[in-house]
Amino acid sequence: MKDRSTPQFQSFTAVRQGSKQLAARLPTDLVGVAGFVAVAAVLLGVVDTGSAFLRIAVGFPLLLFVPGYATVAALFPRAATVEREADSSPLVDRLEVTDGERVALAFGLSLAVLPLLGLVIAALSWSYSTPIVVGVVCVYTLSAIWIAAIRRLRVPAERRYRFDLTHKASALHAAVFGTKSTVHTAINIVLVVAMLVALTSVGYALVSPQDGERYTSLEVLSENDDGELVADPPSEVDSGEELSFVIGIENREGEEMEYTVIVQEQWVSDGEVIDRHERDRIDAQVSNGGTAYGDREITTEATGGDVRIAVLLYEADDVPETPTTDNAYRYGYFWTEVVDDV
Structure with missing residues (x-):
């Protein structure tokens, strides 16, 4: 009787190692953003959902966060390190930003990019209808993601930026609830809720259907x-x-x-x-x-x-x-x- 356990175990191990290597090389944040853009394009540009809540939930990040995040990812493919080495690479490759800076820049650059995309629509004499606006934003974002993926893969693996959702969630939980004071924790919670309410209000004003004057x-x-x-x-x-x-x-x-x-x-x-x-x-x-x-x-x-x-x-x-x-x-x-x- 042949012992088949060893070959099967080795094959399974090889598959696991290959999967880990693929996951390590795969820019999961860029893949997730690209998937979100595809879903948003369908829900906002093709399908008439008729749901104000869904339009807010999808349209807010599509307009105010995603274009900026893709731009930041294209500009800064490296992870932030404590010691920054001086090398002969271009300056834009040596610039590094922390996760907090990435989020802040994502919002800021989104607000900077949207008017420029509006000028493109005007220059092409297109109407400012929902399908056209959503389409232009999605094309720009996907193009920036493509550039970001190429530049990130050119960075050495040990210096490459990686998005670790578990680590980011743990850090956020520690920042909000890791205080020794109940008062400080309560203040942190209030600040988070206030920020979410403010962002939701802005998102509703931007992406909710505007009937306009008839x-x-x-x-x-x-x-x-x-x-x-x-x-x-x-x-x-x-x-x-x-x-x-x-x-x-x-x-x-x-x-x-x-x-x-x-x-x-x-x-x-x-x-x-x-x-x-x-x-x-x-x-x-x-x-x-x-x-x-x-x-x-x-x-x-x-x-x-x-x-x-x-x-x-x-x-x-x-x-x-x-x-x-x-x-x-x-x-x-x-x-x-x-x-x-x-």
């Missing part, structure tokens, strides 16, 4: 001799002639809208409308972010004098029985003089 804009325009639309409706029209103008509707409501536009001829005395007559009614469908223009021609009932032409805009399903400027969703008007040629 509105509809209504304009009454005319076409000049060059064919351009100008905010100068006709101020005079001959009696019996058609009065021509252009109505512009801009939709910023966040969705496609259906409108009803009513054009009235109004007679005004002492600032009060004493009579009104409807001259036109138009239904318009405007896509979100779009602007629709319509040429209108009406004939006034008045044969002379000044009349006010009012343009009243309503949502299609919310038109009152008696349309006025007081109950209109948006309105505009202009005065025109009706000239009697007789």
Whole structure:
């Protein structure tokens, strides 16, 4: 009977040693950051989660910590040591930072990098939509992580920075709870909680969905001799002639809208409308972010004098029985003089 225990044990030992060597060479912090970036890109840029808490939990570190951490990792591949040797390597390779400095720099550099990425988006004439912003931040972070991994592997193993989660957690626990005074421990806990609350508040302000102002804009325009639309409706029209103008509707409501536009001829005395007559009614469908223009021609009932032409805009399903400027969703008007040629 063959003794198979020894070969099996040696094989298992070799696998364990190989795994340890791989783990020692693998920059676990960079791998973890890259994985987080991939998950954040999906949750914030592709999938509409609809959860404010999830957006905060993912978006806050993605914007305020991860880009800076990747930048710090690319700049400082070495671990901090008590004695710093002078060698012929470039200055940036000889610079070392402690773990606390890495965290502080990660936040600071993130705040410095984000405006620069915003300038890149503006230079490329892209919109500041969530998918584009998240995509640009993720591309930058992954590029910095790639550079950091290459530079870190070029550093000798004994000088290479390694992230040890267990050691960092133990050090944090000792710093907060390792005091000999109950009062000092309580103060440390309060400071940690206050910092978390402050960071969460900032993160919510940055990554929570901002609806922004929703509105509809209504304009009454005319076409000049060059064919351009100008905010100068006709101020005079001959009696019996058609009065021509252009109505512009801009939709910023966040969705496609259906409108009803009513054009009235109004007679005004002492600032009060004493009579009104409807001259036109138009239904318009405007896509979100779009602007629709319509040429209108009406004939006034008045044969002379000044009349006010009012343009009243309503949502299609919310038109009152008696349309006025007081109950209109948006309105505009202009005065025109009706000239009697007789």
